[in-house]
Amino acid sequence: MGIIQLKSLTKKFNSLAAVDGISFSVEEGEIFGFLGPNGAGKTTTISMLSTILKPTSGTALINGFDMIKDKADVRKSIGIVFQDPSLDEELTAYENLTFHGVMYDLKKDMRERRIAELLNLVGLEKRKNDFVRVFSGGMKRRLEIARGLMHHPKILFLDEPTLGLDPQTRANIWDYIKKLNENEKITIMLTTHYMEEADKLCDKIAIIDDGRIMALDSPQNLKSIVGGDVVSIKSPDTKKISNAFAKEKWVNKIKIHDGAIDVSVNKAEEMLPKLLKITNEIKSEIISISVHKPTLEDVFLHFTGKTIREEEASAKDAMRLNRRLWGR
Amino acid sequence: MRKVYIIWLREIKKYIRSKSRVIGTLGMPLLFLFVLGFGLKSRISVNNGDYLDFIFPGIIAMSVLFTSMFSGISVIWDKQFGFMKEMLVAPISRTKIMVGKTLGGATTAVFQGFLIFMLSLLMGIRIHSFSGFIVALAFMALIGISFTALGISFGSRMEDMQAFPLVMNFVIMPLFFLSGALFPLEGVPKILRMIALINPLTYGVDALRFGLVGISQIPLWIDFIVLAGFCVLTISVGTYLFNKTSV
Numbered sequence: 001m002g003i004i005q006l007k008s009l010t011k012k013f014n015s016l017a018a019v020d021g022i023s024f025s026v027e028e029g030e031i032f033g034f035l036g037p038n039g040a041g042k043t044t045t046i047s048m049l050s051t052i053l054k055p056t057s058g059t060a061l062i063n064g065f066d067m068i069k070d071k072a073d074v075r076k077s078i079g080i081v082f083q084d085p086s087l088d089e090e091l092t093a094y095e096n097l098t099f100h101g102v103m104y105d106l107k108k109d110m111r112e113r114r115i116a117e118l119l120n121l122v123g124l125e126k127r128k129n130d131f132v133r134v135f136s137g138g139m140k141r142r143l144e145i146a147r148g149l150m151h152h153p154k155i156l157f158l159d160e161p162t163l164g165l166d167p168q169t170r171a172n173i174w175d176y177i178k179k180l181n182e183n184e185k186i187t188i189m190l191t192t193h194y195m196e197e198a199d200k201l202c203d204k205i206a207i208i209d210d211g212r213i214m215a216l217d218s219p220q221n222l223k224s225i226v227g228g229d230v231v232s233i234k235s236p237d238t239k240k241i242s243n244a245f246a247k248e249k250w251v252n253k254i255k256i257h258d259g260a261i262d263v264s265v266n267k268a269e270e271m272l273p274k275l276l277k278i279t280n281e282i283k284s285e286i287i288s289i290s291v292h293k294p295t296l297e298d299v300f301l302h303f304t305g306k307t308i309r310e311e312e313a314s315a316k317d318a319m320r321l322n323r324r325l326w327g328r
Numbered sequence: 329m330r331k332v333y334i335i336w337l338r339e340i341k342k343y344i345r346s347k348s349r350v351i352g353t354l355g356m357p358l359l360f361l362f363v364l365g366f367g368l369k370s371r372i373s374v375n376n377g378d379y380l381d382f383i384f385p386g387i388i389a390m391s392v393l394f395t396s397m398f399s400g401i402s403v404i405w406d407k408q409f410g411f412m413k414e415m416l417v418a419p420i421s422r423t424k425i426m427v428g429k430t431l432g433g434a435t436t437a438v439f440q441g442f443l444i445f446m447l448s449l450l451m452g453i454r455i456h457s458f459s460g461f462i463v464a465l466a467f468m469a470l471i472g473i474s475f476t477a478l479g480i481s482f483g484s485r486m487e488d489m490q491a492f493p494l495v496m497n498f499v500i501m502p503l504f505f506l507s508g509a510l511f512p513l514e515g516v517p518k519i520l521r522m523i524a525l526i527n528p529l530t531y532g533v534d535a536l537r538f539g540l541v542g543i544s545q546i547p548l549w550i551d552f553i554v555l556a557g558f559c560v561l562t563i564s565v566g567t568y569l570f571n572k573t574s575v
Contacts, residue, residue, distance in 0.1 A: 050417050052575065075419040086410030090342050102334040103418035147414075 003028040003155060003187050004049070008058040011044050018044045020211035021058060026189055026204075028154075031181050033202030034191040035296070041211040042191035043083055046159050049189075050080050063154045076104065079148030083159040083191075085140055089133035093124060093143050096132060097150060104151035111150075118146040121183070122176055138169035145176060149184065156180075158190035162197060170194075174201055195296040205296070207303050214303040223294045226302050227252050229268035230294065231275060234260045234287040244282050245275070268293075331420050332428040339402065339432025350440070353398070357391040357444050361451075364510065374512050375543060382543070384448050385464070385536035386509025389471060392441040393529060396472045397500055399433030400479025401492050403573070408489060412575050426480060426570040430563065433476035434469060441468045445540075456542035463548075464539030467555065471532040474559040477566035484566070484573040509533045513545045528558040 002025030011019040019041040026032040034042050047053035049060055051071045060067045063077035087096050094115065101111035119125040122142035132140060141161060148156055161177065162170040178201065181188055192198050198205050199219050206216040215222060235241055238256050245251050245263055250271065253264035265271045268291045279286055343349065365380040365387075372379040406412040415425050442465075455461055479496070486492055506520070507529040513521055524530045535551040538544035 052413065052416050072419045075417060078417075080413075080417055082410060082413055084410050086414045088338070088342075088411045088414075089409070090345060091338065095338075095341070099334055099338060100414070100418075102330055103415070103420055105419070 002026050003063055004032075004189065005061040006045075006049075006058070007060060009045065009048060009055055009060055010057045011041075011048060011053065012056045017211050019048070019055075022208070022211070022213050023058075024206060024213060024216055026187060028187050029181075029185060030203045031177070031188045031190070031201050033198040033205040034189065034208060035193070035195070035198045035205050035300070036191075036208035037193055040208045042193075042208060043159055044211075045208075046080075046157050046189075046191060050078060050157055051075055076151065077154045079151065079153035079156045081141070081144045081148045081156070081158045081161055083163060085144070087132045087140060087144060087147075090131065092129050092131055093119070093135075094128045096143065097147055100147045100150045106151060114150055114152075118149055121149075121180065122146045136169075137165055138172060141165065141169075141173055142176060145173075145180075149180065149186070152184075153186065155187045155189065158188060160191055160193070162192075162194065170197070177201060195300070199296050207300060209304045215299070219296065222296070222299045224266070226294045226298050227264045228266040228294070229264070230292045231263045231265060231268050231272065232260050232290045232292060233263065233275070233279075234289075235279075235284055236287070237284050240282055241279055241284050244278050244284075248274075248278070250274075331418075332424050332431070335415075335425060335428025336432045336435070339399070339429060340435060342402075343432075343436040350443075353391065353395050353440055354443060354447075356394065357387045358447065360390065361387045361444070361448065377541070377543060380453065381541050382512075382537070383510055384453055385540045386507070386533045388441045388444050388448075388464075388468070388540075389507070389509060389529060389533045389536055390504050391444045392437045392468050392471045393475055393500060393504060395440040396433055396437035396475040397479040397482075397496050398493070399429075399436060399476050400481070400483035400496075401489070402429065402433070403480055403483030403570070404486055404489050404492055407487065407573070407575055410575075412573075416575060422571045423567050426567050429480060430473060430476045430566065433479065434472035437472035437476060438465070438468045441472075455540050460539040460542065462539075464536045467532055467535040467539065467551070470552075470555045470559055471529070474528065474555065474562045477559070477562035481562065481566045481569045484569040503527060503529050506530075507533050508545070528555060531555050 004026040006023050006025070008021040008023050009019060010017060010021045022045070034045065036042050044053065048055045049062060049067060051067055051074055055068070062074045065073040065077065067074050088099070091099070097115045097118070098111065101114065106114065116125070119128055122145060124139060124143060124146070127135070127139065132143065135143065145158070145161070158177070162173050165173065174197065177188065177190070180186060190201070202219060204216065204218055205222060207214045215225075217225070233241065238259060238261050242254050242256055242261050245254055245261070251263055251265055255262040263275065272289070272291070361384060365383055369378065369380050374382040406415070416422070482495060483492065486495070506523050507527050508524045513524055531546060531551040531554040534544055534546045535548060535555070538548055538551070
């Protein structure tokens, strides 16, 4: 029984299925990552789960409530940080949070306490009475996260929480997300097209492409599906070494390319001495050895047959950023 | 109720903080008051009364009309800058959001009309009676609510922030000029009188004139019924369209 359960959720725009009958469930307390390229259907799914977009068919249970029949209860159970900014920049940080608190029926003393608590959590207590328009991108994101948490939601949706932020701010936001997952015991579902983000943060990852779930597991398991770690050995006699390795049961795969052998093994650190022992026995010279852990990039390639196009993504980011700059 | 209040409060705060908006919206009505009122004062008299006295209630109505219609742009702003999403995912019905925004816009519109009224007093215009002033204030509120709801209807249907003022001017100008704000309904060509009588603003202007100056061409109860009916209509349409708006 997951806290979020999708049941063949589908959204069609005209005849094109943006989300194509996806079903999965998210367990309470997890950080669940929704990984896919732009246009894969991540935001559409989040919009449906947060009740602002009506699904074409299928439904989802969120905190035990049906997202179509019990909209109001679903809305009270969730907090959302949208992909695009959604703060009122002409109001102060405090006023934005107060507005949210009133909207979610928080009584005044409760509201004040929560605002102080959350501003402290995201490190904005000193900027309480500043207008949001003077905030940096990272500060706005943090304020949005704080706002999403105001009403003690059971689940927090984060749609591309670090899109368009610089690497340092990004790492900063990751820390906050981890912290609140631990401190507030809150289930977090986030979408991202950054591999590193999904890898660092998430307990579980669903890979989505063209509106369908291609794989769902923990990052470690997903990576092991690809075939374990890769040990790259550079040597003049690659043939001899590969023949020797081929006899061993614990070697998953051997590939020779450009004067090097790629050997796929599980737990490369432990296998390294064994590999060296064999090369010693057959008296082969080794120029260099490197161990490469499979990345989510490899996983993504494995399941979808393509890489996430970072370049494409950054062009879009730039546009979005432009819009933000020109916004006001 | 507290939720409607906080939406109202947000509109008010934003209005007070944008000084240029307050002053900018005063410009046009003041220009009319000055140029037409003082310029034609010595040449024209209506019903043996002063022309400045005749038009200043109309100018107040104009100010309320402008401010309320333009406040509909806040819907487009909220859509563009994402705040609409924050409201739409909150546990509150869209109808309540619409009501809060309408009351907010109407309040600023009445305030703007009140500013013109105060400035008119400074220019030496005297009002008829205090009770009349209360009647005028009530009708300012009716005009404000009706036309804010109309502005929100437009805002709900539109995405383009640049196009909104253009469309609004296209609606506001005929509404104002064909309302009997600047001319009496008697002794004008029949077609002009006909159009003015279809225009809901005519009844608002007439009631304001009754309250502030004591001149009236239409019975007050008719003014009230027509304007109240129009108000119900625009709120219904506004609510319907706002419910359909998407982000």
